[in-house]
Amino acid sequence: MSNCKRNLSPNIQNLKSLESKYQSIIKQATEARENAYCPYSNFKVGSAVLCADGSVTAGCNIENSAFPVGICAERCAYSKAISQGKRQFEAVAVVASQKDHFTMPCGACRQFMSEFGNVDVFISRPGHEDVLVTNLNEILPFQFQTTDKTFE
Numbered sequence: 001m002s003n004c005k006r007n008l009s010p011n012i013q014n015l016k017s018l019e020s021k022y023q024s025i026i027k028q029a030t031e032a033r034e035n036a037y038c039p040y041s042n043f044k045v046g047s048a049v050l051c052a053d054g055s056v057t058a059g060c061n062i063e064n065s066a067f068p069v070g071i072c073a074e075r076c077a078y079s080k081a082i083s084q085g086k087r088q089f090e091a092v093a094v095v096a097s098q099k100d101h102f103t104m105p106c107g108a109c110r111q112f113m114s115e116f117g118n119v120d121v122f123i124s125r126p127g128h129e130d131v132l133v134t135n136l137n138e139i140l141p142f143q144f145q146t147t148d149k150t151f152e
């Protein structure tokens, strides 16, 4: 029986080696993380999205006593940008603190972000220099799309 598990070797780069605009969104995601409202999980996440026009919006996770109503940091950051009229994005940073793991966007956020095209993705942890660098197409292959609107 074949082993179907994909052999993904993550692209890890040093924070200081990244272009300044990417260092900046990681910093803004780290700062936004401090505003996380997460009394149920105590797991703070921050995110910042670099828009094609060079502007940045940041967000944090916002939990709710009705658990499914909560929102992740990535969708918070994207929603802020979209509500300001932004539709094109270049990169997104996600910052959370797990000692031995990078915190990847959840499946719902991957789908949400994919609506607006591929972006570079930077996953960071406070106090760590290593950054996992990937992109949305890589972490959400075979995306659901209805872009041609010609349903049969």
Ligand SMILES: [Zn+2]
Binding pocket: 072, 073, 074, 075, 105, 106, 107, 108, 109, 110
């Ligand atoms: Zn999510």
